Amino acid sequence: MGYYLSSLAELPRDDDVKIYIFVLTDGVRSDLHDALQRNFLAIAKGIGTEAVIATGFDEHLWTEDLMKRYLGDASIAQFYRYLPGVLITDSHPDEITEQSLKIVVPLEVAQKKFGSVDAFFSALIAFAKGRNQEFLGTITSDQSAMLNIIAHLNDIVDLKPNFAGLGINLNAAVNKWLNRAA
Secondary structure, eight states, rough: OEEESSSGGGOOOOTTEEEEEEEEOSOOEEEEEEEEHHHHHHHHHHHSSEEEEEESSSHHHHHHHHHHHHHHHTTHHHOOOOOOOOOOOOSSGGOOOTTOOEEEEHHHHHHHHHHSSSHHHHHHHHHHHHHOHHHHHHHHHHHHHHHHHHHHHHHHOOOOOEEEEEEHHHHHHHHHHHHHHO
């Protein structure tokens, strides 16, 4: 299913929908933006009735609203340089939790990982139909590798700075952060 909406509030709730794919763009025309727009209907048709792809009429406001709801205010400025892209989630905007799947996939990154945006769109359709975990592994492989490096360094390097006998155990802070990111 595919929707063009004025706001996220207009997105209907449907208990049968398992995956939501939201278009993220600032409205700036580019080859990747055009590819996403050209393939929107094919993706909507291909994902079937258990998934939704949605975009907004005002692309800039739509993207800001999505970022705020799913990723928090701090993420907006951070992600604009990675647009256009998609946000993949398993939660309706009114039902977001800490455990909700939230993956932002910049199309530039998807193009590199899958060889082309068309190959990415095909893999995205297959994922939405069957939740192919290989798709998630391909998308998140760089992030997982970075987290593994941080975890290994945290085990090796003792980070406990102190001043006048009082200190902060930075290793414990890193461990807590890694547990939240996992």
